[in-house]
Amino acid sequence: MKHWFFLLLLSLPLFGYTDLGIHGHTYEIKEQNIKELIERRLLKLDRNKLKQDYLNAIEKAFTSEISLPPAMRDYTVRYQDFVIASYDVPDPAHPNNILYPKGSKIVSSLPEGAVLKMCFVDGSDMDLLHEVHEEFGECDYLVTKADIRKLSFLGNSIYPMNIAYVRRFKIDKLPVRLVMQKDTIEKTYLNIGRLKKEVWEKKNAR
Amino acid sequence: MHARVFVFLLFFNVVFADIGTTLTQSKMSAFVPSGMLTDIDFSRFWEEFRVDGHIRLDCGVDDLRDGLIGFDAYMTEPTLIAEITRERFRLEFMQIDLKVDNDEKKQILQTGRTREDDAGTKGWLYNHIYQFPLLSMIFKDNFNGAFCFEQGTTGIVYMSELDPSANIDLYRLKMMPLLASMLTEQGLINSIASCISTELYNSLDPGEQRDSGTAKIYRDMMDTFFYVNGCKGLIPVGDYSNSPDPLANAFNVSLGNMHLMSSTSPLLKQTVRSVVNNYSDERWCKPKTGPVPMIMSQYNAQIVRPRVGKVKENGTTPPNSTFLKNDATTGDNTVLLIWQRRDYSMFAYKCGKRTQE
Numbered sequence: 001m002k003h004w005f006f007l008l009l010l011s012l013p014l015f016g017y018t019d020l021g022i023h024g025h026t027y028e029i030k031e032q033n034i035k036e037l038i039e040r041r042l043l044k045l046d047r048n049k050l051k052q053d054y055l056n057a058i059e060k061a062f063t064s065e066i067s068l069p070p071a072m073r074d075y076t077v078r079y080q081d082f083v084i085a086s087y088d089v090p091d092p093a094h095p096n097n098i099l100y101p102k103g104s105k106i107v108s109s110l111p112e113g114a115v116l117k118m119c120f121v122d123g124s125d126m127d128l129l130h131e132v133h134e135e136f137g138e139c140d141y142l143v144t145k146a147d148i149r150k151l152s153f154l155g156n157s158i159y160p161m162n163i164a165y166v167r168r169f170k171i172d173k174l175p176v177r178l179v180m181q182k183d184t185i186e187k188t189y190l191n192i193g194r195l196k197k198e199v200w201e202k203k204n205a206r
Numbered sequence: 207m208h209a210r211v212f213v214f215l216l217f218f219n220v221v222f223a224d225i226g227t228t229l230t231q232s233k234m235s236a237f238v239p240s241g242m243l244t245d246i247d248f249s250r251f252w253e254e255f256r257v258d259g260h261i262r263l264d265c266g267v268d269d270l271r272d273g274l275i276g277f278d279a280y281m282t283e284p285t286l287i288a289e290i291t292r293e294r295f296r297l298e299f300m301q302i303d304l305k306v307d308n309d310e311k312k313q314i315l316q317t318g319r320t321r322e323d324d325a326g327t328k329g330w331l332y333n334h335i336y337q338f339p340l341l342s343m344i345f346k347d348n349f350n351g352a353f354c355f356e357q358g359t360t361g362i363v364y365m366s367e368l369d370p371s372a373n374i375d376l377y378r379l380k381m382m383p384l385l386a387s388m389l390t391e392q393g394l395i396n397s398i399a400s401c402i403s404t405e406l407y408n409s410l411d412p413g414e415q416r417d418s419g420t421a422k423i424y425r426d427m428m429d430t431f432f433y434v435n436g437c438k439g440l441i442p443v444g445d446y447s448n449s450p451d452p453l454a455n456a457f458n459v460s461l462g463n464m465h466l467m468s469s470t471s472p473l474l475k476q477t478v479r480s481v482v483n484n485y486s487d488e489r490w491c492k493p494k495t496g497p498v499p500m501i502m503s504q505y506n507a508q509i510v511r512p513r514v515g516k517v518k519e520n521g522t523t524p525p526n527s528t529f530l531k532n533d534a535t536t537g538d539n540t541v542l543l544i545w546q547r548r549d550y551s552m553f554a555y556k557c558g559k560r561t562q563e
Contacts, residue, residue, distance in 0.1 A: 038248055041344035050343075050360055051300060054336065057361040058297070058304065061368060083383050087482070100384075108383035114376055140370050140377075148368075159370050164470030168381055180380065 064144040064161035068122070070192035071173040078186045081108045109183040116180040118142065120161060120171050123151060127199045128192070132175045135190060139177060246284075246510055250517050250545065251341075253412040254282040257552060265491035265554040276554025278490060280416060285356045286363075286544035287336040288460035288507070290452075294332055294367055298511065298539040333372070333459050335364035335467070338543070354550055354557040363473055364463055371466060382469045388433035389440055397434040403427035404436030404521040407503075426481040428502045428521065432465075436521015441465050456540035457507060457524040464544075468500035477548040478504045489549050492556035504547050511541035
């Protein structure tokens, strides 16, 4: 009896349905998905300006703006090239072991017989740069304060000075030539005072 | 899924009903400066976005603008463009050939070969990497705090024509001594483990990649063997790749130069917690510089030119040239969109520019 009562109760909505109509204001449900949102914002971007921004950045890339003090005497230093591990470097052979504990020395070596010459120079004074080039000779030149496209007299290997190289090789004064062999680096600084004097004497001699 | 919908509705009153499979299949026109339109699938953003229930209270408060309470979250977004070209100063992304006064001069390699000589036979390539913080460009500060899109300018961060390491391989050994110390026979053997892990990780869907314990093992393996480019072997030294396939070259060389950028400058920040930074909790609060290696699992790449492909983990077998079989192109000039992942504390993360420590 109880079951029949429940069945009757459940079937009541089937007969009791009534359309009550629409009362008051209605609102359309507007969905805004992220795809459309991104698309709309993309259309608003000023593409020409953005392209020009990129081109300006590329134009600037040819001229380094790094400032370093001049070397005030001629001198040479020679040292073993290494970096300090800034974290516990895992051993490739046994990844659970540590190969270089944090703070330890990692010596940087070149293959036997390989020699690299890298020269860091300031290009703000062209006469002086010519004089530096005479002394350093063939080298991979990293130049600051000058557009490298205008320095073809330096040879075939000219690059804008990059802060990564300045930091890596601890360049503190200019001009300096680095000669790298095996695990050593020989740094030769040129006295800017002497070079300026030589430039002045050459000009007067003409 | 519910968490992201909830948060979005709660804080931005932006209603969207379907963020699942519909978007997965959808393509949309994306911006490229030259006006060139490319179909990029941005559904990756929503596929990877997660907020978990953990409330974080330990992000430092420097001033009143910083949030006090955050929710651990995870996201990915496009941040860089990497292009590979066969021609010097060809800017494929912008469809421009840059005229350079001394371009006619040949770059002489240490061995006496010229790059031009090698270009035809051994695959010297030119690589440019642009900052491309797309979402912060289009949304400005609208969602700042909630998503913390990568900030930054529209600059160029790498041009191989202007880098000695790209022209003379030996400099790269000097610039990345840690990486160089790993270039051993054992390192090559490890590439097998790295290869398997990377392929398996790549085969998981974004949700599984984030949440499953197995995925964590794969991810740790990829990050530990940071000097190995998964199935492609050791990280390429210089802008040189021995692969005969131009698309494989694009993935390899770009990754090698991203390693160089990570190793030599604070430009690329670590934004994910990983085995190589001891799962540092600081990454919940702000991006950090170093330690030295690039975190492999932080980035993945998507080919967008000549044609749009899928987002792929670094080190997986890249699409090869058969991918372009119906296109009238050799694929020699290629553009990749680099996606960057981020672990962060929603509303408490210290959003900022790349230069910020």
